[in-house]
Amino acid sequence: MKARVLFGVIGFIFVLLALYVLPPIVLGLAITALCVLAAYEVMHPTGLVKDRWMLRASMLAAAIYALGTCVPNPLFVVPSGLLLHVVALFLLVALFACLLRRHDSVHANEVMAGFFGGLILPYFLLSLWRIFAMEGGQFLVLLPLVAAWGSDTCALFAGMAFGKHKLAPVVSPKKTVEGAIGGVVGATALMMLVVFLMNRYTSLDIHYAGAAVMGAAGAVIGQVGDLSFSIIKRQTGIKDYGHIFPGHGGVLDRFDSVIFVAPVVELVLRVLGPTV
Template identity: 55%
Template sequence: MKTRVAFGVTGAVVVILALFVFPPIVAQLLMMALSVCAAQEFTAATAGKNNKELQIAAMLLALGMSFASARDSYPVYWMRAMLYIGVVVLFVLLLRHHTKFGFQELAGAYFGGILIPYLLMSLIRMFTMSENGAFHLVIPLLAAWGSDTCALFAGMAFGKHKLAPVISPKKTVEGAIGGVVGAAVLTVIYGIAVSAFTNLTLSVPLCLAAGILGAVLGQIGDLSFSIVKRKSGIKDYGKIFPGHGGVLDRFDSVIFVAPLVELLLHLFSNLGL
């Protein structure tokens, strides 16, 4: 527990420095590195640790996809190119190594190398959306991780009914509800505080929607990546974060929440809210 808490505090400091102190390129490079690690973890889980060819291919595709999708201002054909390149590269590997793996493993590598990086890079697209992007980026992190924390304490205090006993035995319905309520409260308080103490006005309806929907989708993301682990027979995706596991163990909920918040920011901006 001490290791987990210590690393959590260290991670929070790194996030704050990357968002508000260091040049934007630092945050972009950090997320690109995390995307590459996530691609390796997911491919190793779904295709097997011995399929090094697929893992390397997924990591290279993740590097390209995370760069191509880092900014809204980048031409969309770069992302289309990566979607196409991913198909070609992986099917070439299948043709060469069809005795070692099949389409199921190929699909896992494509998801890990193409889709996960695109979803994770929503954080950077929000970050570069405007000069106040750092404040926007905090919203999905607060919704995802705030929901996790609130769900944990609500489950410990009130949990009686199992939410998904086979996939994640410790999660309860009461904890899930507490996570949604807690995330909604946290994001609204954050929006009010940012509006009060900075030159940025964060819409309370936006923060409320991000908190509620983000908490729900974050819990779906958590359970989704948990069932992949269970099907793969592993406890954690990796060991890169002491006390927390791998990138996917820490960012499983964020992968589902970040794209949602990115869409909400565009939607509320277009509606003038």
């Protein structure tokens, strides 16, 4: 518990420095690292991708896509749609080439897992960077974290206080229906408060209807994300995805709900778009 709290404090300080003090490239490199580590964790510790060349191709695709999105290239600019197209094509060809070359020992489901880890996970995690790149993004990027982690915290306390009915007894025995409801209500209230403070003390003008949607929908979908990655752990027989975050586990142990919530927040912001 001591390591968990200490690392949480250090992580919080780093986020503040990356958002408001250090140059944007630091945040870009940090998100790139998260993308590559998430790709690795969903494929290797789980055993979903056993072939080392498939694993390398997927991690390389994740790195290229994340770096191309987050780190400015002084030589030329690649449009995001073109970058996604190129990386997806590269990864698909590389994975099927491995399958064709070693079809006697490699299974087709490894292609699917490699594509998910190398492209889908990074694409969703990179919603954090796309939000950060919006006007006022240094504040907006906090919203998916508030929705995801706020929901987790509120669900924990609501479950401890009122929990009686198991939500998913096999997948996550400690989660309750009452806790899940408390997570949605708490995340929505917390999001409204954060948006109120942002509107009052920054140049942002975020729609409160959008804030309610981000809080409620983000909490629901975030809990789906949490349970989804828990199912993968249970079915593959692992306790944690990694140990990079002391006391917290791996990237997917800490960012499982964020991976699902960030695209929701990005979508709401693009549709209802805050004015600056």
